Amino acid sequence: MKAIRVEQTGGPDQLQLRDVDVPSPGPEDVVVKLEACGVNFIDVYHRTGLYKLPLPFTLGMEGAGVVDKIGERVIEWKPGERVAWAMTMGSYAEYAVLPAAKLVRVPDGVETRTAAALMLQGMTAHYLTRSTFPLKKGDTALVHAAAGGAGLLITQLAKAAGARVIGTVSTEAKATLAREAGADEVILYTSRDFEAETKRLTNNKGVDVIYDSVGVTTFEKGLNSLRPRGTMALFGQSSGPVPPMDPSILNQKGSLFLTRPSLAHHLLTREELIWRSDELFTAVLNGSLKIRIDKEYSLGEAQQAHRDLESRKTTGKLLLIP
DSSP: OOOEEEESSSSGEEEEEEEOOOOOTTTTTEEEEEEEEEEEEHHHHHHHTSSOOOSEEEOEEEEEEEEEEEEEOSSOOTTTTTEEEESSOOSSSEEEEGGGGEEEEEOSSHHHHHHHHHHHHHHHHHHIIISSHHHHHOOOEETTTTTHHHHHHHHHHHHHHEEEEEEESSSSSHHHHHHHHHOOOOEETSSHHHHHHHHHHTTTSSSEEESSSTTTTTHHHHHHHHEEEEEEOOOOOTTTOOOOOOOHHHHTSSSOOEEEESSSSGGGSSHHHHHHHHOOOOOOOSSSSSOEEEEEEEGGGGGHHHHHHHHTTTOOOOEEEO
C-alpha cells in the first residue's frame, strides 16, 4: 500500500510517498481502508519535530473509511462498517490499524469525507466551547483564525451556545466566511489592531474567553483583550510557540486564567469520545453545523497540502484522498 512517511523531520519535502506493507490487526485492533484523512496543524508540528516522535513514522491523526479486518477479540465492529477517528497516528495512508475503542461509527446521512473533516477539529471545537470554557448565553468569545477549519466550527458551536462571537481574520473573503458561520463581529487583523478593536467592541470590558490557535503573534495582545478573570485557551501555535512567561503577568492583567489544552486529554474515556462525536454528528445531521471542505488532494500531493496549510491562505478543511 501507499503511505506518507517522515524519515527525517523538516519542511514539506520530508513527506515521502512510500510503499509499505498493509498492516495486520492485533487482537483488539481494526484495520481500516481509508477513504479520506484530515490535514491538521498537529501534522505540521510532527513533521517539523516540534512535537517529537520516533522516526520514521506515517503521518496523520484523523481519518475515516471502511472496516477491512478485525482482531480476534473485536466484537463491536465488522468488515464493511463506516468508521472515523482522531488522535491516533497513521492516517496518511491507504490502510491504517487502530485500536477498536478509538473508532466511532459514521451515521447514515453523513458522508465519509465529512466525517474525516469533522473529527479532530470538530471535537477540538467541542471541548473548547463545552469543557475548557463552557459558553452560555451572554458570554463573549474572541476566536482567532475564525475562517480556518477549527475557527469556523468554534464559531458555530459558540453561537449555538448563545454566545457573542468576535472573530479575527486576514482578508475580506475570510471575513465573509466567518460571518456566514455566525460571527457577530469580524476584525481584519491585517488592517486593524485586534486588541484595540476588541476593547472598542466590548466597551473596554474585554471578552470572557479567547480561543487562540495562532500563538506567538496574538498571545500578548490577547491577554490584554480579556476581562478580569477571563480565560485564554491557547490550543495551537500556527505562528510559533509562545515564549516562557512569568505567571505573575496573569495577576497583573486581571487574575486571568491560562490553559494550554489538547484534544487527547479531552478523550480520556470512550464515553467522552462518544459524547463529543455524537453531539457533532447530530449537529451535522440536523443542519446546525456546517462542514466546509476547502481543498482535496491525492496522497501524493501531501507536500502541497502542507504548504497550503502553512501559508494560512486556506479556509475550512483540507483532506487527503488515498
